[in-house]
Amino acid sequence: MRVKVWGARGSVPSPGPETVRYGGNTSCVEIILSDGTELALDAGTGIRSMGLALSENDSRINILLTHLHMDHIQGLMFFAPAFNPTSEIVIWGPEAPDASLQDRIARYISAPLSPVEVRELPCHVSFNEAPHSEWRIGSATIRAASVTHRGPTLGYRITEGDVSLCYIPDHEPALGADIERDDPEWISGFELARGATVLLHDGQYTSAEYPSRVGWGHSKLSDALAFARRVDTERLVVFHHDPLHSDDFLDDLQGSAIERWAELGGEPTQLEFAAERRELAVER
Amino acid sequence: MAEEQRPVELILARSLIATLSTPGFLVDEEGILVFFNDAASVLLGVRFEEVGRMGPERWGSEFGPIDKDGRPVALEELPLTIALRQGRPSTGRYTIHSVKGVEHEIEAAAVPILTMEGTRGAMVFFWLEEEA
Numbered sequence: 001m002r003v004k005v006w007g008a009r010g011s012v013p014s015p016g017p018e019t020v021r022y023g024g025n026t027s028c029v030e031i032i033l034s035d036g037t038e039l040a041l042d043a044g045t046g047i048r049s050m051g052l053a054l055s056e057n058d059s060r061i062n063i064l065l066t067h068l069h070m071d072h073i074q075g076l077m078f079f080a081p082a083f084n085p086t087s088e089i090v091i092w093g094p095e096a097p098d099a100s101l102q103d104r105i106a107r108y109i110s111a112p113l114s115p116v117e118v119r120e121l122p123c124h125v126s127f128n129e130a131p132h133s134e135w136r137i138g139s140a141t142i143r144a145a146s147v148t149h150r151g152p153t154l155g156y157r158i159t160e161g162d163v164s165l166c167y168i169p170d171h172e173p174a175l176g177a178d179i180e181r182d183d184p185e186w187i188s189g190f191e192l193a194r195g196a197t198v199l200l201h202d203g204q205y206t207s208a209e210y211p212s213r214v215g216w217g218h219s220k221l222s223d224a225l226a227f228a229r230r231v232d233t234e235r236l237v238v239f240h241h242d243p244l245h246s247d248d249f250l251d252d253l254q255g256s257a258i259e260r261w262a263e264l265g266g267e268p269t270q271l272e273f274a275a276e277r278r279e280l281a282v283e284r
Numbered sequence: 285m286a287e288e289q290r291p292v293e294l295i296l297a298r299s300l301i302a303t304l305s306t307p308g309f310l311v312d313e314e315g316i317l318v319f320f321n322d323a324a325s326v327l328l329g330v331r332f333e334e335v336g337r338m339g340p341e342r343w344g345s346e347f348g349p350i351d352k353d354g355r356p357v358a359l360e361e362l363p364l365t366i367a368l369r370q371g372r373p374s375t376g377r378y379t380i381h382s383v384k385g386v387e388h389e390i391e392a393a394a395v396p397i398l399t400m401e402g403t404r405g406a407m408v409f410f411w412l413e414e415e416a
Contacts, residue, residue, distance in 0.1 A: 095400050132401060146292040152400075176299020184289070186298060191289035 001140070001160045001282040003198070004030040007046020008274035010170075010204050010218065010240035011071050018246035023276025025049065026071035027169050027240065029200065033160055037138025041156060041167045041200075042066055046276065047075035051082075059086055062137050064130075064144075065093035066169060067153040068104055076105070077114055087123040092144075094152035095129035102127035130154055148172050148188035149217035155192050163282045166196035166233070169240045174223040175215060179230055193231040198282050200274065201228060203238035206253065221253060225261055225271075235270040236261070237280070291404045293397050294318075301407060309408040311364055315340045324410065327390075329382030349378030349392075363394035367406040371396050377413070389413035 007025030015024035026044030033039070038054065040047055040063045047063075054061070061081055066072055081087035093101045105127065106118045118125070130144035143157040147168055155168035173179055173188040184190040193199050203224035205213055210220035218240065219227070228236040238257065241250060254273045261271040272278075290298075294312065298319050301308035307324035311317050318337050325331045328347055338346070340359050349357045359365055363374035375393045382388070390410045397405045 097400065145289070148292055148296065175296070176302060177295065186290060186295055188292050188295050 001034065001158070001163060001165060002032045003165065003280040003282060004032075004050075005046075005237075005274050005276055005278045005280075006030055006050040007042075007044045007075075008239055008241055008276060009044075009071075010202070010242060012243050013045045013071075013074075014243040018248075021247040021275060022241055022245075022250050022273065024243075025276055026074060027066075028075060029167065031140075031158060031165065033138045033140050035139040037140070038062070039064060039137065039140075039158065042072045042169065043076045043079065044071050044073070045075045045078070048078040048080075051075075051078070051080035054081060059084075060088040060090070062090045062092065064142070064156050064167075065091060066155065066167070067094055067149065067151060068108075069151070069170070070108070072170075073105065073108055077109060077116070082121050082123050082125065085122040089123050089125045091125065091127050092130050092142075093127070094144075094146070094154045096152045100127065101129050143192065145189065145192040147192070148175050150215075153217070155189050157192050157196065160282075163197040163284055164195075165282050166193040166199045166201075168193065168199070168201050170217055171202045171227075172215070172217050172219055172223075173227050174219065179223060179226045184230075187227070187230065189227070190231055193227070193233060195231070196233045197284065198235045198237060198280065199228055199231070199233040200237045200239045202240045203257075203273075204240045204242045209242070221257055222260065225257060225264060225266075229261075229264045229266060235272075236266070237272055237274050239274045241273070290318075291399060291401070293399045294405050297397055297405065297407050304409075307410040309364070309410075310405060311368070311408065312405045313368065313403060315359075315365065315368060317343050318405075327380065327382060327388050327410065327412075329384045329386065346383060348380040349376075349390075350381075351378065354379075363392050364406050364408045367394035367396040367408075368403055371398060371403050380410070 007028040025046035027042040028044045028046030029041040031039040038058045038061045109118045134143045140158050140160040144154045147155045149170045157166045201224050202219045203221040204218040205220040258268045301321050308321050310319040320332045363376045366374035394408045396403045
């Protein structure tokens with residue numbers, strides 16, 4: 001399984017000279033399975049660049065949406081395969097009591113927010129509420145689980161052979177819970193992330209920022225580290241960087257995070273902050 | 285051994301109940317008592333951590349409830365059972381007792397936890413009759 005980060009920023013696109021290295025595009029991670037199957041995790045603005053980089057042979061793409069906040073769907077309207085009549089796009093996402101996944105996405109891809117309606121997209125597009133049990137896409141097994149965030153929100157685990165990647169970009173497991181002491185059954189996302197080879201996880205806030213943002217659905221960095229250690233993931237990639245955090249700020253934060261990670265028993269080389277265009281091989 | 289991961293709705297309900305000063309219970313979809321808060325522990329004379337999760341038969345014998353004639357209230361008549369089985373809020377007035385036998389007249393209100401996968405549990409809150 002190969003991974004490429006196309007957008008690691010949270011909340012809102014943040015382009016500019018201060019965010020060149022970690023990037024300003026919002027959530028999008030490309031997964032290429034060993035059989036060549038293409039997945040996109042979320043469709044933030046990063047998916048625009050991903051779409052431009054795809055080859056014409058990639059005619060079928062599965063997009064796994066964690067939730068429908070703008071920073072996770074904004075790129076859909078600018079995803080080149082959506083305008084290619086030979087493309088087949090399968091969109092997965094959380095179910096909700098008020099409307100189907102297609103109708104909820106159509107609130108964005110419709111007037112007055114968009115000049116194009118879903119039904120006008122030239123590609124073959126379909127929408128599926130993520131099943132409650134595991135399902136197959138290509139050579140991988142996919143599992144989705146609801147996690148603590150504002151509104152219906154999923155985390156995903158993609159397993160191929162003996163490796164797995166867990167993606168929980170928007171997650172506040174410490175909301176009303178003690179990550180280090182509570183039984184695992186009471187920690188949001190625990191089963192989904194347990195023992196994952198690679199975990200991409202929300203680490204948006206510093207400890208100083210978090211108290212004024214409790215309940216917004218995101219983690220402070222120290223909680224992301226504690227969660228990753230508790231679920232015994234092999235590698236943590238901190239994701240969903242705050243729009244106010246510049247490259248230099250994130251460098252400093254990453255340095256202190258590696259120290260804390262080591263104090264918690266983690267291998268320092270197994271922690272990094274997600275950066276746009278970063279590629280990873282998920283393997284043993 | 286770790287229990288199965290709880291649905292996020294139950295995790296958040298437990299968090300809410302833990303935060304409140306109103307005595308509150310959380311039961312799972314099978315009616316197993318999986319949490320009560322510190323305010324409830326004052327009435328019951330024991331903390332949740334001391335007794336752990338328990339099924340309806342055990343919490344019935346430990347805490348009640350009993351009716352005005354001192355008889356145990358049938359499980360199917362309890363607000364939490366109605367909330368779980370019918371997916372709607374329910375209330376009732378009963379007597380419960382602490383582990384030391386101290387009785388409390390209470391009014392109980394049970395609220396089902398409805399999710400996209402159905403009813404996954406219920407929250408039950410208690411008010412002392414003199415406060416209700």
